[in-house]
Amino acid sequence: MRLWSRSLKQLLLVALVLCVALVSSGCIQNPISAKAQDIHRLFYIILWLALPVFLVVWGSLLICVVRFRHRRGDTSEPRQTAGNNGTIALFFIGPLIIITLSLLFGETTLAKVEHPDPPGEHLRITGFQWEWSADYVDHGFTVTGVTNKKSMVMELPVDKPVHVTLLSHDVIHEFYVPQLLFMKNAIPGHPNTFSFTPDKLGTFRGRCAQYCGLWHSHMTFVMKVVTPEAFASWVKHEKKVSSSATTCPVTGSSVEIEAQHIQWNKACLGVVANKPFKLQIENKDVGIAHNFAIYDSPKRKHQYYVTPTITGPAKKTFIVPALKPGTYYFQCNIHGPAMSGTLIVGQPSG
Amino acid sequence: MATTEVRVPAAAPRPRAQRILDWLTTTDHKKIGIMYLVNSFTFFAFGGAMAMLMRTQLLQPNDHLFTPAEYNQLFTMHGTIMIFMVIFPLLAGFGNYFVPLQIGALDMAFPRVNALSFWLLPAGGLVLLAGFAVKGGAAAAGWTNYVPLALQGEAGEDLWLLGLLIVGVSSLLGAINFIVTILRLRAPGMSVRRMPIFCWATLGTSLLVVLALPSFTANIVMMLADRHLGTTFFDPAQGGSVANYLNTFWFFGHPEVYILIMAAWGIISEIVPVFSGRPLFGYNGVVLALMLVIALSFSVWGHHMFTTGLVDNSFFTVTTELISVPTGVLFFNWLATMWGGKIRFEPPMLFALGFIAMFVIGGIDGVWMASPAMDYAIHDTYFVVSHIHYVLFGGTVFAVMAAMYYWFPKMTGRMLDRKLAYVHFWLMLIGFNVAFFPMHYLGLDGMPRRIAEYPANAGWTMLNILSSSGAYLIAVSMLVALANLVITLRRPRTAPADPWEGYTLEWATSSPPPPHNFDVLPPVHSERPVYDLRRAAVTEEVAGA
Structure with a gap:
């Protein structure tokens, strides 16, 4: 029994050193903002709250395994006592203390992280x-x-x-x-x-x-x-x-454009001014929706036209109302500037 | 004592076809329970094989084995199969076999419904797996199946929805059957206060299923309508709401976590007292804890949505922290039961000890994630992957293995080999930790979950190699378990009625039990009727001498 309790202490000590080393071995990111710093600190606060829970459970488990193991030839029966309500109430109170602390530190940090920074x-x-x-x-x-x-x-x-x-x-x-x-x-x-x-x-x-x-x-x-x-x-x-402007020739009153891999196949379209024109859109992205919207410029102050969304694979044709001569901006509203281009409205060249 | 020595009279061997037909048409809860287990372990092999493929993909940076399209199907189906086809049905399988025995009933309340809920399960599972055979492959929107992503899916997504609709009906019928069985079919003397904790846990699980699952079923139906009938429940481009899906999904999804673990707590609460030679330390405390978990589990769903900006994070952190209290109570009860006992390290107890040691790590991980500010740093990273595996593998799978070794003699009349069981245990314990502990570090280091590949310069390669090697070790441990199963099934039926000095009624009948379960039902005067029988026998002997 004596021997066991000594080796048990050593075992517990080794386990303690191991788990502290394991858990605190500098694994969390180095923060690059004050808010990140707060979260970083919270990580270690929770670590210190969690460690006693871990040690109590693993410690008692190890003690049970070593001290309360069945020994060969022992036929006596262990105590048949169940716990009283007081002890069981303590089981509720212990975790309550830990979670209250965790809640306090957590909410303080949350308030800081959610607080808006000054204008910028x-x-x-x-x-x-x-x-x-x-x-x-x-x-x-x-x-x-x-x-x-x-x-x-x-x-x-x-x-x-x-x-x-x-x-x-x-x-x-x-x-x-x-x-x-x-x-x-x-x-x-x-x-x-x-x-x-x-x-x-x-x-x-x-x-x-x-x-x-x-x-x-x-x-x-x-x-x-x-x-x-x-x-x-x-x-x-x-x-x-x-x-910096892109240009392309005006070819007539009908244009075609294809969407594939979240890109248009053309960066510039040219159409005749003051006349409705035909717009054919083919969406080759399976299961993915695109649309086609025409704006004044990339700042999108004014929207001239927008198609409904087209989920691929599909091909659709639209009639766009007449536009005045000028340079316009088009994009897929779902993918934004990643799927955009220039629309030139003017007289047919040549 | 006569009741523990009852043997099934040897029946004349019957033709093979007849025996197969017996299994296919049976309404015996014991046969159905075994079919549940066989079905679930088969799907476990599928889900496990997918995990091995994923770990092989992640063994090295970049997509050296699978394209992202393939990998996305793998992790979606791994999660779906493990949750819906393996873990829950495993627990339901043990429940099917042992709840009627533990309460001293002849069968489940509705034996035919029981057969139906079993047969729906492989049907649903096959529909899920059929996704791999259709154009575009299996569903690839993750097991959470978030909209609008899930609305983009192809035929595999429809099969996923239909498959889980079928599985859902199976679970719901099973749950109603358990509730009625436990409430109505208890033997004389078996008051609810004397009911084994495993039955309490199965009752709790069934209540959770009945209350939570309809929310998921409704989501599936709305999603099918969105995909095929032009409705727009979830398409924000047409007035639908993503927030509605997230809230109703997790309203089901968090109780689901307890559906996947509560019966495991029940199993541990059976095994720990038996092998410590003591009664459960606080029977009332454990039952109270289970009931509190059920009640609170419906108020914590928002902690899955801390980073969405759609819920009140402070409210959900309070409820989440609160639900850890009853869970803590369970731990203390198991430890206090062992304290002062005489622990026999038989295979079931080893796995139960493994459960306690591993599940507590999963629980402690939860303290970080329950704190919203901290969650902002680790949500959707590998930290979460680690956490759920410490809960569902370190927790439930260890408990399932404990139950397997504990109840296998009762189900088959044969004792599994001890030496192989020890090899299985240690390989699984080491493999599990090597596979999943490093994922904490990967998560803190910024590796998101569900990525099909990672760049070579991310610095994640070493830990991923470590994690994959642990995963392979788990696979080896499962092969050892399978070998044990095969070897044992070829041995003669020599297991006694009560090989472990058990406490509950299943140990009062032969191994395996006769079709009608009990020849003589012992009286029930406490929550340990078979312990009382043994004591009475000893007293009689002493008196006789």
């Missing part, structure tokens, strides 16, 4: 199958990824609060940057908002965390936190790119 950059981020786009609302340009071709790259100035409105027009997605220790769903029909202030320079990989279909595992993006100067020059560059 406004971003409208849209998840779509299977990329991201971000409208820099204050600057009037959009960065976007192209499905299976390139990921969205968004830059943010360090130490400036970012306010995000999160949207989706197809299925549920989830904006997730591990180093922010944060994720939030982009839900069709229900915009979500959140804010954070990145306080560390660097390049961070983000992802869609909510399973969203075929290429979910490719739905990544890059978040670069840069100096304010670098950000200003990046904004200037992106604005220039987005305002």
